[in-house]
Amino acid sequence: MIFKFISRKIKFLLHAAKQKESDVEKEEPEKKEITKDSVKKQLSSNVSNLKKRLSNSSDLKIHYFRTGKDGCYTGALAFIDGLVSNTLITESILRPLTVWEAQSEQEPDEEKLMDGVIEQALCSGEIEKILELPQAVAGCLSGDTVLFMEGCASALVISTKGWDKRSVSEPQSETVVRGPREGFTENLRTNTSLIRRKIKSGKLHVENMKIGRKTQTDICLMYLEDVVSSDVIRTVKSRMKQLDVDAILESGYIEEYIEDAPLSPFPTVGYTEKPDVAAGKILEGRIAIIVDGTPFVLTAPMLFVESFQTTEDYYTRTIYASLMRVTRFIGYLITIFAPGIYISLSDFHQEIIPTTLLFTIANAREGTPFPVFVETLIMVFAFEIIREAGIRLPRPVGQAISIVGALVMGDAAVSAGLVGAPVVIVVAITAVSAFLVPSQSDSVSMLRVAMMALASFTGWYGLAMGSLAILLYLGSLTSFGVPYFDGFSWNHNLQDSLVRMPLWTMVKRPKYIAEGNITRIGKIDPPLRPHKKEEGEDEDL
Amino acid sequence: MRIDKGRISGKQFMFAIACFIQSSGLLTSFVSGVTKQDSWLVILLGSIFSLLMLWVYRRLMIVFPDKNLLEIFEETYGKVIGKILGVLYLFFFFTLSALNLIDLGNFTKLTATRETPMVVLILMCIVVAAIAVRGGIDLVGKYSTAFSVVAVVIVIISTLLVVYQMDFENFLPSFRLPIIKYIQGTHIVTAIPFGELVVFLMIHPNVKQSNKEITKNLFIGFILGAITVFMVVLRDIAVLGNIMDVFTVPSLVTLHLANFGVSMSRIEILFAIILIILLFFKIVILYYVSVIAMAHLFKTKAYKRLVLSAGAFIVFYSMTLYPSGIAHSTSGQETIPFLWTVYEFIIPLVTIIVAKFKKNPKKQEA
Numbered sequence: 001m002i003f004k005f006i007s008r009k010i011k012f013l014l015h016a017a018k019q020k021e022s023d024v025e026k027e028e029p030e031k032k033e034i035t036k037d038s039v040k041k042q043l044s045s046n047v048s049n050l051k052k053r054l055s056n057s058s059d060l061k062i063h064y065f066r067t068g069k070d071g072c073y074t075g076a077l078a079f080i081d082g083l084v085s086n087t088l089i090t091e092s093i094l095r096p097l098t099v100w101e102a103q104s105e106q107e108p109d110e111e112k113l114m115d116g117v118i119e120q121a122l123c124s125g126e127i128e129k130i131l132e133l134p135q136a137v138a139g140c141l142s143g144d145t146v147l148f149m150e151g152c153a154s155a156l157v158i159s160t161k162g163w164d165k166r167s168v169s170e171p172q173s174e175t176v177v178r179g180p181r182e183g184f185t186e187n188l189r190t191n192t193s194l195i196r197r198k199i200k201s202g203k204l205h206v207e208n209m210k211i212g213r214k215t216q217t218d219i220c221l222m223y224l225e226d227v228v229s230s231d232v233i234r235t236v237k238s239r240m241k242q243l244d245v246d247a248i249l250e251s252g253y254i255e256e257y258i259e260d261a262p263l264s265p266f267p268t269v270g271y272t273e274k275p276d277v278a279a280g281k282i283l284e285g286r287i288a289i290i291v292d293g294t295p296f297v298l299t300a301p302m303l304f305v306e307s308f309q310t311t312e313d314y315y316t317r318t319i320y321a322s323l324m325r326v327t328r329f330i331g332y333l334i335t336i337f338a339p340g341i342y343i344s345l346s347d348f349h350q351e352i353i354p355t356t357l358l359f360t361i362a363n364a365r366e367g368t369p370f371p372v373f374v375e376t377l378i379m380v381f382a383f384e385i386i387r388e389a390g391i392r393l394p395r396p397v398g399q400a401i402s403i404v405g406a407l408v409m410g411d412a413a414v415s416a417g418l419v420g421a422p423v424v425i426v427v428a429i430t431a432v433s434a435f436l437v438p439s440q441s442d443s444v445s446m447l448r449v450a451m452m453a454l455a456s457f458t459g460w461y462g463l464a465m466g467s468l469a470i471l472l473y474l475g476s477l478t479s480f481g482v483p484y485f486d487g488f489s490w491n492h493n494l495q496d497s498l499v500r501m502p503l504w505t506m507v508k509r510p511k512y513i514a515e516g517n518i519t520r521i522g523k524i525d526p527p528l529r530p531h532k533k534e535e536g537e538d539e540d541l
Numbered sequence: 542m543r544i545d546k547g548r549i550s551g552k553q554f555m556f557a558i559a560c561f562i563q564s565s566g567l568l569t570s571f572v573s574g575v576t577k578q579d580s581w582l583v584i585l586l587g588s589i590f591s592l593l594m595l596w597v598y599r600r601l602m603i604v605f606p607d608k609n610l611l612e613i614f615e616e617t618y619g620k621v622i623g624k625i626l627g628v629l630y631l632f633f634f635f636t637l638s639a640l641n642l643i644d645l646g647n648f649t650k651l652t653a654t655r656e657t658p659m660v661v662l663i664l665m666c667i668v669v670a671a672i673a674v675r676g677g678i679d680l681v682g683k684y685s686t687a688f689s690v691v692a693v694v695i696v697i698i699s700t701l702l703v704v705y706q707m708d709f710e711n712f713l714p715s716f717r718l719p720i721i722k723y724i725q726g727t728h729i730v731t732a733i734p735f736g737e738l739v740v741f742l743m744i745h746p747n748v749k750q751s752n753k754e755i756t757k758n759l760f761i762g763f764i765l766g767a768i769t770v771f772m773v774v775l776r777d778i779a780v781l782g783n784i785m786d787v788f789t790v791p792s793l794v795t796l797h798l799a800n801f802g803v804s805m806s807r808i809e810i811l812f813a814i815i816l817i818i819l820l821f822f823k824i825v826i827l828y829y830v831s832v833i834a835m836a837h838l839f840k841t842k843a844y845k846r847l848v849l850s851a852g853a854f855i856v857f858y859s860m861t862l863y864p865s866g867i868a869h870s871t872s873g874q875e876t877i878p879f880l881w882t883v884y885e886f887i888i889p890l891v892t893i894i895v896a897k898f899k900k901n902p903k904k905q906e907a
Contacts, residue, residue, distance in 0.1 A: 458654050476680050
C-alpha cells in the first residue's frame with residue numbers, strides 16, 4: 001500500500017514536471033521559427049548551420065558545384081559518408097546538374113530555380129522540398145542528400161540511401177524442413193517488401209513512425225485494414241505514440257514498452273524472423289510491428305497457443321501436424337513439471353512408483369549426499385549454465401562445452417556419487433523438452449524451479465496448487481485487451497489449438513483478434529467427399 | 542451498483558453450480574458415518590428436498606434480478622434489519638470458507654503430507670485463491686466448465702476401473718436403520734453440501750441470463766452435480782459396503798482397491814488431485830462471496846483491496862474453529878445442519894414471503 005502511494009506521488013510529480021517542460025517547449029518555437037530553423041538564402045550560412053547542427057562531424061561531406069548555363073548558379077550537396085550510395089549521387093544528382101542549362105537567363109528566383117532543378121535537372125524519384133533545417137538534418141541522418149542553392153530559401157532532400165546490408169537469408173532461429181527459407185533482414189524496407197510480396201492486397205495498411213529521441217528509429221506497423229480489430233489497433237497505436245524514450249535498438253525495446261504485463265513470465269507479444277509467419281499472423285488480424293535494424297518482427301496481440309503453433313503445422317498433413325502439436329504440449333508440461341513430479345514422488349509418494357523402479361531409485365539415492373531437491377536444483381542450474389555458455393561462446397568452443405556437458409556433468413557426476421542417475425535422466429528430458437516450445441523457454445525455466453520448490457515442500461498438493469496458480473494467472477492475462485489464454489476456451493479458436501484442424505474447416509478467423517470480414521475461405525468443395533463431385537458430374541451428363 | 546463489474550455467461554454459472562456440488566459431494570463421510578450402506582437413499586431424498594430449496598432461490602433471483610442477497614435484505618427489511626442480516630450472512634460465508642479450508646487441509650494431510658503443518662497447506666491454498674478472487678468472477682467462471690467436466694470424466698473412469706471389485710450384496714441389509722437416522726442423514730445432505738448453494742444468490746447479478754435460463758441453469762447444474770455425488774456414493778457402497786463409515790475418505794479407499802495392472806496401481810492420487818481442484822474451486826467461490834459481502838457492508842467498490850485481509854481472517858478463523866478433526870465431524874453431523882437450515886432455507890423463504898406481502902418490487906408485476 002505504502003509503495004503504491006509513494007509511486008503514485010512520484011508519478012504525479014513526474015507528470016507535473018513534464019507538463020512544465022512541454023509548456024516551455026511550446027513557447028520556444030514560436031519565437032525562433034523564422035530566425036533560426038528556416039533555410040536561409042545564403043548558401044554559406046546554410047552549410048555552416050547544418051555543420052553546427054551535426055556537431056561538426058567529420059563524416060558530413062559538403063560538395064559544392066556549379067550548374068546552369070556557364071555555371072551561373074552555385075549550390076552545395078550535403079550528405080553523410082557511408083549512409084549514401086555514391087553511384088546514386090553521381091548518376092542522379094551530379095551528372096544531370098552539370099549538363100543542365102536553365103531555360104532562361106533569369107535572376108535566381110528561389111521558387112522557379114528550385115522547381116526547375118526538381119522538374120528538369122534531377123533524375124531521382126524521391127525528392128522532397130523543405131523549408132526547415134531540422135528536416136535537412138533528419139534527412140542527412142537517414143541517408144538522404146540535401147541540396148542547397150545560393151539564393152534559395154528552401155532545400156531539397158533527395159533519397160540516396162545506400163548502406164551495406166545483409167541479403168535475405170535463412171533465419172537462424174526458426175529453421176524449417178518444409179516451407180520458405182527466406183528470413184527478415186535488418187533493413188526495414190526489405191522487410192516490408194517481403195511481407196507485401198506475400199499479401200498482395202490493397203487493404204494491407206503500412207504505417208510509418210519514428211520513435212527514439214536519439215536513435216530516431218523507423219518503425220512500421222502493418223495490418224489488414226478490414227480484418228484487424230479496431231480496439232487492438234487503437235491500443236497499439238496509442239501506446240506507441242506515448243513512447244518518449246532515448247533509444248529503440250531492437251524490437252525487444254518496443255515489446256517491453258507496449259506489453260500488457262511486462263513483469264509476467266509469459267510473453268504477451270509474439271516475434272518472428274520469417275515473412276510467411278508474419279504474413280499468416282497479419283491474415284488472422286494481427287498487427288506486425290517492424291523495427292528498423294532488427295530481423296525480429298513483433299506480432300500483436302499474442303495468444304498463449306501461438307507458442308505451440310509453428311508454420312510447418314500448416315504446410316504438412318493435418319493429422320501429423322496435430323500429433324506434433326500434442327507432442328509439443330506434452331513436452332511443455334514435461335519441461336515444467338518433470339523435476340517437480342520426480343521430487344514429489346521420491347520425497348512423499350513412493351507408493352506410486354512401481355516396486356522394481358522404486359528399488360532402482362533407492363539404490364541410486366543410497367550413495368548420494370544431498371536431498372533430492374538440492375540434487376535436482378544443482379543439475380537444473382548446471383544445465384542452464386551450459387545452455388547459456390553454449391549460446392554466447394564462439395562456435396569452435398561450443399564443441400568443448402558439449403563434451404564437458406555430456407561427460408563431466410552427466411556421467412562423471414553420477415560415478416563420482418554427487419548425484420543419482422535418475423536425476424540426470426529427469427533433468428535431461430526436461431532440458432530437451434524445453435526446446436519444443438522455443439518462445440516459452442523464458443517462462444519455462446522460472447516456472448520449473450518454482451514447481452520444484454513447491455513439490456519439495458508439500459508434494460503433489462504443492463504441484464496441484466502451483467498448476468492452479470499458473471492456470472489462474474494465465475486466465476487473468478490479456479494481450480492488448482485480448483484474453484491471453486483464449487485458444488482453449490469453447491469457441492472456434494479451439495480448431496487451431498490442441499490440434500490443427502484441416503484447413504478447409506477453419507472457415508473463420510480467430511475470435512477476439514479479427515473483427516469484421518471474419519470468414520476467410522469461401523465455399524469450397526470439401527476434399528473429404530470426392531464421390532459427391534462425381535454425382536454432380538453425372539447430373540450434368 | 543454491482544461491486545464486481547465482471548459478467549459470466551449462463552453456461553458458466555451452470556457449471557459453477559455443478560462444480561460446487563461435486564466438490565462437497567466427493568467428501569461423503571458426513572453422510573456415510575450416519576447411514577452407512579443406505580447413504581444412496583439419503584442422497585436421493587436430500588436432492589429432492591434441495592430442489593424445493595432451489596425453487597426458493599430461483600424465485601429470489603427472478604424477483605430481484607440485479608440485486609445480491611444483502612441488497613435484497615436491505616430492500617425487504619429496511620436498512621437496519623438488512624444490515625444486521627448482512628453481518629450474520631457475512632459470518633456465515635466466512636464460516637463456510639473456513640470449514641471448507643479445514644476440509645481441504647485435513648484431506649491433504651491425510652493423503653499427501655502427514656508432517657507438514659496445517660497452516661502451511663491452508664496458507665498456500667488461500668494465496669492461490671486470492672489470485673482467483675482478485676481476478677473477479679469472470680476469471681473464476683472461466684474454469685468452471687473445465688473443472689466440472691474433468692470431475693465427471695474422472696468419476697466415470699474410476700467407476701469403470703473398480704467394476705470388478707463391486708459386489709451388490711454390499712447394499713444389503715437395506716432400510717434396517719432407525720427412521721431417525723434417515724431423517725438426520727437427509728438433513729445433513731440437504732444442509733451441508735446442497736444448501737450451500739445459497740451463496741450463488743450473491744453471484745447471480747453478474748450472470749448474463751434471462752428468467753427462463755435461470756431456471757434451466759440452476760436445475761441442470763444442480764442435477765449434474767447431484768448425479769456425480771450419487772454415482773460416487775453408489776460406487777463406494779458397492780465396493781466397500783457397510784464398513785464404509787470406518788474411513789474418513791471412502792472414495793480414496795475404493796480407488797486404492799482399483800488395480801489396473803502393476804504399473805497403474807494406486808491411481809487414487811488422480812482422484813485426490815481432482816478433489817483438491819474441486820474443493821479449491823468451492824473455496825474460491827466462498828472466499829469471493831465473503832469478500833463481496835464485506836465490500837457491500839463497508840460500502841466500498843474497491844473489493845480487491847479487501848481480498849488479502851479477508852484471506853488472512855479466513856486462515857486464522859479456520860485455524861481456531863475446531864480443536865480437532867473429531868470435533869469437526871461431530872459438529873458437522875449434529876450441530877451445523879440445524880444452524881445452516883436457518884441461513885439456507887428459513888431466512889430466504891421468509892424474505893420471499895415478506896417481499897410478496899410488501900409488494901414493493903415492481904418487477905414482480907412486470
